[in-house]
Amino acid sequence: LVVSIFHDFGQVPFFLFIIFTVYTMLPFGMREAVIVSSVSALSHIVVLSIAVTSGDKKYQKDLVYQVLANAFIFLCGNLMGAFHKHQMQDASWDLYRYTLKCIQVQMKLKIEKRQQESLLLSILPAHISMGMKLAIIERLKESSDRKKHDNNFHSLYVKRHQNVSILYADIVGFTRLASDCSPKELVVMLNELFGKFDQIAKENECMRIKILGDCYYCVSGLPVSLPVHAKNCVKMGLDMCEAIKQVREATGVDINMRVGIHSGNVLCGVIGLRKWQYDVWSHDVSLANRMESAGVPGRVHITEATLNHLGKAYEVEDGNGHLRDPYLEAMHIKTFLVIDPRVSVLLPSSPPMHMRASVRMSRYLESWGAARPFAHLNHRESVSSETAAPNRKRRKVMPRHCAFKFWFHPQTAEELETTKGQENSGQKRSMFHYSFPCLQIDYYCRLDCLQKNKFKKENESFETMENVNRLLLENVLPAHVAAHFIGDNKLNEDWYHQSYDCVCVLFASVPDFKVFYTECDVNKEGLECLRLLNEIIADFDELLLKPKFSGVEKIKTIGSTYMAASGLCVTPGQENNLDQERQHAQIGIMVEFAMALMTKLDGINRHSFNNFRLRVGINHGPVIAGVIGARKPQYDIWGNTVNVASRMESTGELGKIQVTEETCKILEGLGYACECRGLINVKGKGELMTYFVCTDTAKSQAL
The missing domain is CATH 3.30.70.1230 (Nucleotide cyclase, GGDEF domain)
Structure with a gap:
């Protein structure tokens, strides 16, 4: 009886089923799955070997081959099961990592969005900020697509x-x-x-x-x-x-x-x-x-x-x-x-x-x-320290799977035994429990693919939001100052303030704009006049994108007056390490920037049929830089250097660049020609000797 049982290979499919079940369905690790599957296969081999030794000598040789064949089948089953489990574990780990990253990206995205909105609303009212925010995102898309404005x-x-x-x-x-x-x-x-x-x-x-x-x-x-x-x-x-x-x-x-x-x-x-x-x-x-x-x-x-x-x-x-x-x-x-x-x-x-x-x-x-300024950026919410919750869909599937396996697997084994060698035409049974393992694998593969696509889209959205946040912050602060407030390794708890020994400050105004500005029905109560001022300031801003003027930092605009400074990108304390020639070169670059502003304004005059002229004042010396204002943080510079530069502009003449005597000496050393204006009365400073930079010489230097 024992011989006839093993002669029909009746137990081989059942044990193969157990092996595949252990590798594919049970919540075992690779080591535990190999041990359980090997023990199951060995139990069959041991029982069959005992049957061989105690059976009829006539069939003993055939049964030895039978034992070896079964052992080979079980070995192949274990290898296939282990390979499948390894692949599924890799897929599961990939899904877990992608899901974890997806959750982290979602949290980062929320933080970035909150920071961006808080930052934007600290600069602009809500009724204007939304339009500008959409414009920034559109500009980023156009720059990535390399499109140009018509x-x-x-x-x-x-x-x-x-x-x-x-x-x-x-x-x-x-x-x-x-x-x-x-x-x-x-x-x-x-x-x-x-x-x-x-x-x-x-x-x-x-x-x-x-x-x-x-x-x-x-x-x-x-x-x-x-x-x-x-x-x-x-x-x-x-x-x-x-x-x-x-x-x-x-x-x-x-x-x-x-x-x-x-x-x-x-x-x-x-x-x-x-x-x-x-x-x-x-x-x-x-x-x-x-x-x-x-x-x-x-x-x-x-x-x-x-x-x-x-x-x-x-x-x-x-x-x-x-x-x-x-x-x-x-x-x-x-x-x-x-x-x-x-x-x-x-x-x-x-x-x-x-x-x-x-x-x-x-x-x-x-x-x-x-x-303190940018308090909402100083203590950023940490994403890495938070415990990420698993994906909800995956979390719901696992308990359901563990509950169903106890019904599907024994029923499948029973069907394999009771329908063996006969046709059951009297009852059409549902085959769902046969296809469930295959459907489950297919479901997880599809879920992996969907999660990866979702993560990819959210990562792109996060990168866009990060770029918008960076652009917004750098539109309020210089890049080196922005790093102080958003850097992970910076002492963000402290106020931002720096003292510089040598900074060149420029004030450039369009005094004629005050006369040009009128409020009437024809120009929409002054709106069209401001449209022209917007074109002037925007063209001035475009000059800052040139590599030549990368060291020039726009500070702010005051009506039709444009304020900029050079020398703020140098890390305080390293100024003494710079040779005097490089420090003086910043002043020459500022004069060239002033000439570029005049050239831009001439181009606008030709297109708008106006005759605006620029009045420029330049001074250099020590300044203090810092960020002030809690609700609306603002970067600014202060000091006697700034005040004198402002007076150089306000007391200057149209179409000319007025500088102090100290600045004139440096410019002459750089090859610029200066014309002495004489003593002028400066509010708060008394009489100062001032000079006009010869624009023809400045133009030749710029070329």
């Missing part, structure tokens, strides 16, 4: 808003205080002050527009119109004066706040291609600026237009602004000073007076606890 004009992101109030505020006495500060003290002081002003602006529903040195200006009624915009600005102005008063009384530092407010209409948005900053333009904005300069320290100076919006909310007295500003007198602007209804509050004792004024100021301002 439109010769640059995009203009400017809108007109009516019935708003504009506030300009200037810290009186801050320039003198800043000269006594270290770089860190200056950046911390500015950030604390303007951080406090940002907080006051938020409380009074005002939008900070820009920081210009120690000047702060904001608008109420943007982007959503507010009926109480004038009250908001006046309340904010009074709060700013009170905040500065508290600083003065607590520290003994002689500073004050001068505030000017006017109500009217504005054009608001972004111009240019680089270093975007939200700004406002209109005659009403210029008037608000005049109101500040003609104001009284510690008081809020308003126009009659603003007073009409206030009703009887505040008591006022005559401001007599026309006596302090010729523009107000020429325009017959009647002004008023707002009387603060609040009573002064007693303050805690001030710091010891033997301390420097800047130290007393810094210590007091630190108690305000203003947020």
Whole structure:
């Protein structure tokens, strides 16, 4: 009986089935699967060998061959099962790795998207940022496809808003205080002050527009119109004066706040291609600026237009602004000073007076606890430290598979035994349990393919978002400064501030644009005038893409004035390692950049039938660079070098480049010819000897 059982190979398919089941279905590792399959096969061989030794000698030889044949079949079955399991394990590990990467990419994508939106909204209001964001993504796609714009004009992101109030505020006495500060003290002081002003602006529903040195200006009624915009600005102005008063009384530092407010209409948005900053333009904005300069320290100076919006909310007295500003007198602007209804509050004792004024100021301002710039980028969420959850579909399949195998596999074995050697025509059984292993393998292969495709698409989306985030950040900060805030190995917790010994600063303005700018129905209340200014600034920005001017960094635009600097890319501390010739070469490059700006403007004049001319001022020397403003971080540079460069522009002549005597000596050493202008009176500096760079020589040097 035993011989007849093994003679028909009846147990071989069953044991092969067990071997394949162990390798393909059971949740064993490779080592455990090999052991279990080998033990199963050996049990059959051992039993068959015992049968051979105890059986009839007549069939013993054939049964030996039978044992060897079965052993060979089992060996092949184990090899095939092991190979299949190895392939499936590799596929499973690949799927796991891809799934893990997919989850990590999703998390990174969410973080990048949050950072990008937070960064963009810190620069621009939401109603403009979305259009610019789509434009950046479209530009990235076009650059990858190497397409070119058919439109010769640059995009203009400017809108007109009516019935708003504009506030300009200037810290009186801050320039003198800043000269006594270290770089860190200056950046911390500015950030604390303007951080406090940002907080006051938020409380009074005002939008900070820009920081210009120690000047702060904001608008109420943007982007959503507010009926109480004038009250908001006046309340904010009074709060700013009170905040500065508290600083003065607590520290003994002689500073004050001068505030000017006017109500009217504005054009608001972004111009240019680089270093975007939200700004406002209109005659009403210029008037608000005049109101500040003609104001009284510690008081809020308003126009009659603003007073009409206030009703009887505040008591006022005559401001007599026309006596302090010729523009107000020429325009017959009647002004008023707002009387603060609040009573002064007693303050805690001030710091010891033997301390420097800047130290007393810094210590007091630190108690305000203003947020640091780019706080949302300083502590980035870590993706690698998070435990990634497995794919949901795969997680659901595994328990179901483990439950079904106990029903499918025994039933399959039973079918193999009961239907052997006979045709079962009386009952048509479902063959699903036969095809389930094949379907399962096919399902996992398809799932692997889908997961890989999904990961590929999400990775492309992540790379696009990363590029957009990088472009946005570098459009606010220079690349070397941006690395300070997003680098993994940087000390991001510290303020960014650097001191440079030799930086060349340029101011280039188009004074004729103020005359060109008009507000009428023909030019859409000044919008078409700003379109031309956008073309001018955008063409200036395109020059920065040239390798020759890679060391020139745009700082900002102030109306129709373009501010740039060279020498900021050098790591502080390495300046002394640079030879003097290379330091002086930066000044020569800046002169060539100024000439390139003039050439660009000449080209625009030919196409627009205008006669704009550039007025340029250049100076070099030590500066302090830093990032200030918590809600709207802004990179800027400060110092006597910057102030003198600005005066060189404002006191210059159209079509000429004015420089100081020190800068002139360096330019003459580089081969440039300079013409002595003579002594001129510079505000805050007295009389200075200045020179004009001969543009013909500069053009030949540029060539």
